[in-house]
Amino acid sequence: MRKAVIKVSAQSESELYYYEGSIMKKGKEFSIEYPNQLRFLQLETDNRTTEAQLKLLKLDYRAALRAYSQKVLELTELKHKLSREQSRKAVSDYDEGNRREAVMELSKKIEGFVMPVPPDWLRYETEKDMLELRLQNNKRLNASLLIWQALDAKN
Structure with missing residues (x-):
């Protein structure tokens, strides 16, 4: 000027x-x-708090996802075991009794299995985006x- x-x-x-x-x-x-x-x-602006929140959010989501996957895998394994026991041919009466007992036990476990709710991916993405936006706005x-x-x- x-x-x-x-x-x-x-x-x-x-x-x-x-x-x-x-x-x-x-x-x-x-x-x-x-x-x-x-x-x-x-x-x-001191972004350490926001950066820590973002890291914790990611860790929590991954942990929830692993826990959910573990439960789904557990149910899948129970169903496979039940299928194997149901299709197995018994050699003796004793073996047949054990097979029937295993089928009943596995059926009860599957019936009482509480399927977990999967982690809310949309909520996670929204919270992550908000924290990342807060970091960008401070610059x-x-x-x-x-x-x-x-x-x-x-x-």
């Missing part, structure tokens, strides 16, 4: 730190008249600047 700046005004959603002369001040809005040199900044200055500039007497 070739002409002298008469006034600089700024508004921000978060705290801005600025200098008036050699004094550092802070605020969400400021107005400085006839600034010789204007320096202002927005302190970087830029969010301010509106209005600069008043003096006009030449000739123009």
Whole structure:
């Protein structure tokens, strides 16, 4: 800019730190008249909490997914064992009694098996996206600047 700046005004959603002369001040809005040199900044937000929340969310989801998969595998194995016992031919009456007992026991386990609810993938993705967005939003200055500039007497 070739002409002298008469006034600089700024508004921000978060705290801005600025200098008036050699004094550092802070605020969400400021107005400085006839600034010789204007320096202002927005302190970087400490993202460690958000990053930790994101890591925990991912770990919790993976753990829930593993637990669910383990339960599904357990039920599948019980069904396979039952199928094998049902199709097995008994050699003796004693063997037939053991087979029938195993079939009844496996049938009861399968009947009483409580199928877990799978982890909510949509909720996980939404929470993950929100945390990642919070991390992205902290990386830029969010301010509106209005600069008043003096006009030449000739123009």
